[in-house]
Amino acid sequence: MKRLLPLISVLACGMVAVPAQSLRAQQGNKGDKIVKKDTVAPNSAKSFNLLYHKREEKLSLESISEVQTPALQKTIAANWGTMVTGRLAGLYTNQSSGNPGYDDVALYLRGRTPLVLIDGTPQSFSSINPEQIESITVLKDALATAMLGIRSANGAILITTQKGVPSKANFSFNAQYGVQRPMSMPKFLNAYDYATLYNEARVNDGNSPAYSPADLDAFRNGTDSIGHPDVDWQDKVLKQQSKFSRYDMAVSGGGAGFRYFVNLDYLHQEGMFKNDDSRVYNSNADYKRYIVRSNLDLDISKSLTATVNMFGRVQNYNQPGSTSESILTAIRATPNSAYPALNRDGSLGGNLNFQNNIYGQVYQSGYRPSNAKDFKVDGSLKLKLDNITTGLWARSLVALTSFTQEDINRSRTFAVYQDMGANVPYKQFNTIGDQTNTSAISSQNRLYYSEVSLGYNREIGRSKWDALVVANNDNRTYNSDLTILYPGLSGNVSYSLDQKYIVQAAASYSGSTHYAKGNRNGMFPAIGFGWVLSKESFLQRVGWLSLLKLRASYGISGYDPAGYYDYIQYYNDGTGYNFGNTPTAVNGLSQDALVNSGKTWEKAKKLNIGFDAAFFNNHLQLSADYFNNEHYDQLLTRGKSTAILGAGYPNENLGRSRYSGYELQLNYQNHAGAISYGVSANAAVLKTKVLFQDEPARTYAYMRQTGQPVGQLFGYVADGLFQSQHDADVAAKPFNTVRPGDIKYKDLNNDGLINGLDQTAIGNTKPQLTYGMDLSLGWKGFDLSCLIQGVANRNIVTTGSNFWEFQNNGRGQAYENNLKRWTPETATTATYPRVSVGTNANNSQLSSFWVCSGNYLRMKSVELGYTVPMKISERIKLNEVRFYINGYNLLTASPFKLADPEGYNANYPLQKMVNAGLNIKF
Structure with a gap:
């Protein structure tokens, strides 16, 4: 598979997507898009023709990618970030936890964290x-995000919700029920292997064995x-699988002058902890979500329309009183041989070194419920002003959002007891406490x-104009912090001649109260040019060419990473000073880090060049983009600082870095008789480079971070393992005394010493290649879809207690991979250093020895469905009945075998799911 992954990556590179649409979508005018169609229908060719006709009418130039509802529904997940994984070119997602309700993904668009908007508002x-x-659209280049001004440099993700259409009431009911399992779990050693390896580690460290032959026999x-x-703690307190269910009902329709869409949704995701059914409370990790949405459009008159959207969400969380993360951490830190789960009399086992019994943490620590409530309402009025001039309109929009989270603590303490032997009283540690009952608002x-x-919007002869001017203000208050304001004035205008030659310009004058007066506002312009070659006479007769458009854009965008009013100098309470012959403590003030009142926002010069093409009556579509973004005036602390100042240095606009790369998307849809089929594939290559970061002078060029990728890891270069004491004695002098089986490092400067002067670039945790492929097939009511997703040129660092043996002051766990350690007998095959108790000063250094390939190829989602023939469904008064089974995260191919390559460092493991569903429309 290690050889297969690069080949798959290269093949996937030939397939990716970048349509073009402007931020005008947030004003209710979506513009044209090349839409990723993930469902297959016999009339797919007709649908794509209509899509491309719509695209040619708008003739926008922005770089975007989009995915719509049918594709999102094929991925089982509680959050939309997971639903878009592998579907949008240039968008990389990474999930670091499978904890119910806390399993969000990190989003990176062209290497940066994008702004997210819902129905045009940054919420x-x-x-x-x-x-x-309805759709999720990523806005990538400066032209697409120019109207976001000071928050545009990282790109944006625009979520557009469903709207009603004039029709009779259409009802839809969707039910899903399934099970989920961890994708991977740590592989700990049993008590015997643990004790044997522990003895070996002590001998390696020059100490005597801790366990006698009789102890080993007993284990x-x-x-x-x-x-x-010999307690398998995972088996003792964790379930092999947990339940997942979701029920959704929607109604939409409308008549003369109004349209509506109403949706109710319930989701329940159980955790992986076993629960004591005899107790009146639930101590498992648990997540329940209730959502209601109502979108209403009204035609007040022929020229005046109104929109009112309401969203409400209640999220109920639960976890054991000791908390999910603490329990899973304890499992990783507790050997099977540490103590019995229960003593002979049924009391909780424990001892001086282990006073927090894992069994007790799950079953006897109480519980911690919490709930979060969201409410959002936005309303708008749009007035057509054709009486002034054709195509003129005005619109106003107001949106309010409120979020409150309350955390309740109903935990309790418990005692553990050490069995001291027959006829000897148990030794008690800790005390049994009353149940806590407190609540607090943790976020508001x-x-x-x-x-x-x-x-x-107007066509005049051969010319077509599309213009928009927006004045807005974003007012945000987090908890007890002072309000932050983001005011702005922006505009966008495009002109096309004969629908062949297009020019588009956009700009925003916006700011943020994160900065001192005089430094709060700036101008962020962008311009784009396009040429629709397929409209030219010399290509009009090329029957197989449906569309060929070249486009390019350039602009300056902004990014606001500033801290909370940190342009104001702060002073902290001092610890006190003593005065006089009889010392008297007097409290004083100490200066916080120095401020830089002249700092401003970060900026980016963004270039994008691309083309959109369609062939064979739009059955085959191709989009490609090249981008080169230079981010400058990045806020960072001077590297050439000195502690002599006595105070911390402020952030300054010093840094520069480059993000460049290629994106490609290919879509193909067709049918042959009753069989319909399609493929939608995407890939993106990202290269980053630190151009300047004011780093201290480096003794050697290989130590410099400038010129390296952003986020580059630095450490020592491993040169295998010492095979003999002579080998260790003649090598460059390392950190301490080394022995056979320890890691050998390269002496890069040949000075005979291993120290900080020998550190260099050793890996990068962000992938340089991301790709996805969605395959679909339909035949006589059956439909099959499969989403494959992967990343390449990504590294994983396997350090710390999740991979190393006997951590936690020598009392920690040990893993199966530790058995591959160096010994004189395994010297030629060992893949792990000699084992030690606690931290080995030489082997624990960050080095290439611990850097592994994080590439993976994953079957992200697969679904098989069957739609009952209409003649049957109509007999029971239903428009459509569809049954389906769905799998999520089912298979993963990766050279990394120690854990799941995506959530490799997660305490709560990522989940794989299988579920069955029913969809009814009436």
């Missing part, structure tokens, strides 16, 4: 059901479950967004 809800979403034979326990946020806009 993100990660947990949304797919039925409420191996299981003859003394109290004095020599309020957002207010207002906007007025004026637009103009």
Whole structure:
């Protein structure tokens, strides 16, 4: 598979997508898009023709990618970030936890964290059901995001929710039920292997063995479950699988003058902890979500329309009183032989070194419920001003959002007891406490967004104009912090001649109160040019060419990473000073880090060149982009600083870095008789480079971070393992005394010493290649889809207690991979250094020895469905009945075998799911 992954990556590189649409979508005028169609229907060719005709009418130039509801529904997930994984070119997602309700993904668009907007307002809800979403669009280049001004440099993700259409009431009901399992779990050693390896580690460290031959026999034979326990803690307190269910109902329709869409959704995701059914409370990790959405459009008159959108969400969380993360951390830190789960009398086992019994943490520590409530309402009025001039309109928009989270603590402490032997009283550690009953508001946020806009859309002869001017203000209050304001004035205008030659310009004058007066506002312009070659006479007769458009854009964007009013000098309470012959403590003040009142936002010069093409009556579509973004005036602390100052240095606009790369998307849809089929594939290559970061002078060029990729890892270069004491004695002098089996490092400067002067670039944790491929097939009511997703040129660092043996002051766990350690007998095959108790000063250095390939290829989602023939469904008064089974994260191919390559460092493992569903429309 290691050889196969690069080949698959190269093949996938030939397939990716970048259509073009402007931020005008947030004003209710979506513009043209090359839409990724993930469902297959017999009339798919007709649908794509209509799509491309719509695209040619708008003739926009921005670089975007989009995915719509049918594709999102094929991925089982509680949050939309997971639904778009592998579907959008240039968007990399990474999930670091499978904890129910806390399993959001990190999003990186062309290497940066994008701004998320819902229905045009910068307000993100990660947990949304797919039925409420019409489309998710990523806005990539400066032209697409120019109207976001000071928050445009990292790109944006625009979520557009469903709208009603004039028709009779259409009802849809969707039910899903399934099970989920961890994708991978740590492989710990049993008590016998642990004790044997522990003895070996102590001998390696020059100490005597801790376990006698009799101890080893007791562990191996299981003859003394109290004095020599062997507790598989994962099996003891964790379930092999947990339940997942979701129920969704929607109604939409409308008549003369109104349209509506209403959706209700319920989701329940159980955790992986076993629960004591005899107790009146639930101590398992648990997540329940309730969502209601209502979108209403009204035609007040022929020229005046109104929109009112409402969103409400309640999220109920639960976890054991000791917390999910603490329990899973304890499992990683507790050997099977540490103590028995229960003593002979049924009390909780424990001892001086282990006073927090894992069994007790799950079953006897109480529980911690919490709930979060969101509410958002946005309303708009749009007035057509054709009486003034044809194509002129005005619009106003107001959006309010409120979020509150309350955390309740109903945990309790418990005692553990050490069995000291027959006729000897148990030794008690800790005390049994009363159940805590407290609550606190942990988060309370309020957002207010207002906007007025004026637009103009008109064709005059051979010319077509599309213009928009927007004035807005984003008002945000987080908890007890002072309010942050983001005011802005922006505009966008495009002109096309004969629908062949296009020029588009956009700009925003916007700011942020994160900065001192005089440094708060700036101008962020962008311009684009396009040429529709397929409209030229010399290509009009090329029957197989449906569309060929070249486009290019350039602009300056902004990014606001500033801290909370940190342009104001702060002073902290001092610890006190003593005065006089009789010391008297007097409290004083100490200066916080120095401020830089002249700092401003970060900026980016963004170049994008691309083309869109369609062939064979639009059955085959291809989009490609090249981008080169230079981010400058990045806020960072001077590397050439000195502690002599006595205070911390402020952030300054010093840094520069480059993000460049290629994106490609290919879509093909067709049918042959009753068989319909399609493929939608994408890939993106990203290269980053630090251009300047004011780093200290480096003794050697290989130590410099400037010129390296952003986020580059630095450490020592491993040169295998020492095979003999002579080998260690004649090598460059390392950190301490080394022995055979320790890691050998390269002496890069040949000075005979291993120290900081020998550190260099050793890997990068962000992938340089991301790709995805969605395959679909349909035949006589059956439909099959499969999403494959992967990353390449990505590294994983396997350091710390999740991979190393006997951490936690020598009392920690040990893993199966530790058995591949160096010994004189395994010297030629060992893949792990000699084992030690606790931290080995030489082997624990960050080095290339611990850097592994993080490439992976994953079957992200697969679904098989069957739609009952209409003549049957009509007999039971239903428009459509569809049954389906769906799998998520089912298979993963990766050279990394120690854990799941995506969530390799997660305490709560990522989940794979299988579920069955029913969809009814009536």
